[in-house]
Amino acid sequence: MSSGITLSAATRQNLLSLQDTSALTATTQNRLATGLKVSSALDNPVNFFTAQNLSNRSTDLGGLLDGISNGIQAIQAANQGITSIQKLIDSAKSTANQALSTQITTTGTAGTAFSAAATTVNFYVNGDAKSAALTTADTIDTAITALNTSAGSTMFSKDTTGTKIVLNASAAVEFKASADQTALGFAAGTTSSATVAKYGSTGDVVTSGTNLTVSGVDAREKLAKQYNSLLTQITQLAKDSSFNGTNLISNGDASNKLHIAFNEKDSSNLDVQGQDLTADGLDLDAITKNSGATADGKGNFLLDDDIKGTLTKLTSGSDTLRTASSTFGSNLSVVQNRQSFSKNLINVLDTGAANLTNADLNLEAANSQALSTRQSLGISALSLANQAQQSILQLLR
Structure with a gap:
């Protein structure tokens, strides 16, 4: 208008x-x-x-960065745990080697002269049952020959008087019954709760008595307990190596894996598989009274071969740790690279939008x-x- x-x-x-x-x-x-x-x-x-x-x-990728960052920390926690477990395994190796270098000996001279009698002397050498049949016709020399033949080692001899039996063994030699000791002239031992059934259900022994001294067994048993304590620490450390509820070294189950998404559609991702690096996962068994190759009561580092077997398992455990560390290290490198890439890509997207x-x-x-x-x-x-x-x-x- x-x-x-x-x-x-x-x-x-x-x-x-x-x-x-x-x-x-x-x-x-x-x-x-x-x-x-x-x-x-x-x-x-x-x-x-x-x-x-x-x-x-850019916003979606920014949200994924938190998950990537958490993934990096979880892997680093696992790697830190592996490093610390390796130190504990090194300590366990040192303990086992110390047990191996601890010499077990049984020494002593009979308190009375040998007197021939028809009897079977039953004894144990490092837990292996031995027996020597003696007769009334045996002299001290023939008795010593029979004993050494049964023992598989020249550990019995006679003293300077030629009348008493001397035991000098680089092993734990223990007698099944006090009668086995007195038949050779050694003072009778007594039954002790600490030694009864020491070598399995049929391997009863008596104490050494006053004429015999067994050394090294107790020292090795203490080292076995120290070794077991280290295994406990390995397991506890593995279980404590978690970040935000994620633990990659305490459970090797297929469901225990860390999933990290690298893009908003999760078409680019990485699954980090967890491993069991506890003492059980590393196949490291506790040393007990009945541990060993045959679990017949010869445990507590009594046998050198069992200690060597333990050292072999420790070496295998170290190899497992190194392999795990290499795997986690490779995964960590990938995740860190993707984190850097995502940050740079976010910057490119934001710059493009701003332009x-x-x-x-x-x-x-x-x-x-x-x-x-x-x-x-x-x-x-x-x-x-x-x-x-x-x-x-x-x-x-």
Whole structure:
């Protein structure tokens, strides 16, 4: 609807120019205030939605970074556990070697002279049952020969008087009954709760008596207990090597794995399989009274061969730890590389989105100054366009 007011062409043109300038000024001021040249789909649909997609992916990847970071820490916790377990295994090796170097000996001289009698002498050499049949016709020499033949070692001899039997063995020699001791002239031992059934259900023994001394057995037993304590520490340490509820070295079950997603669709990922690096998982058995190759009561590091077997298992355990450490190290390198890649990719996506939507503040600031000047000039031009009408007004006055 017309207002009924007639404006000259120059005035109307100047007004349109001022309106355009005002609109441009408003746009420029909005860009300066928000820092965006595209703040809605109305500004530029293509740039707006492209930038939105880039920003959304950047946000998704940023959320995955927390999971990647937790995965790195879980692997590092496992690796730290492996390093500490290796130190405990080294200590266990040292303990086993100390037991191996601890010499077991049985020494002593009979308290009375040997007297021939028809009897069978039953005794144990490092837990192995031995027996020697003696007769009334035996001299001390033939008796010693029979004993050494049964023992499989020259451990029995006679003293300087030639009448008493001497026992000098690099082994634990114990007699089944006190009668076996007295038949050779040694003082009778007594039954003790610490020694009864020492070598299994049928391997009863008696104490050494006053004439015999067995050394090294107790020392090896104490070292066996020390070894067992180290195995307990290995298991406890493995179970404590967790991060945020994830433990990769205390359970080798197939379900115990760490899943790390590297992209928003989980089409790129890594599964880190857990391993059982406890004492049981490393096949390290506690040394007990009935441990050993045949579990017949010859445990507590009594036999050198069993100690050597233990050392072999410890070496195998160390190899397992090294393999596990290498595997976890390789996985850690992959995850750290993907973490760095994701951070850089997020930066690329954010930069790409910003390039599509962010305003050039330097340019917009210059535009603002130019538009301000332009608006001032427009107002001056409008004033000049109205001067003709003002002249007519002067005539009417």
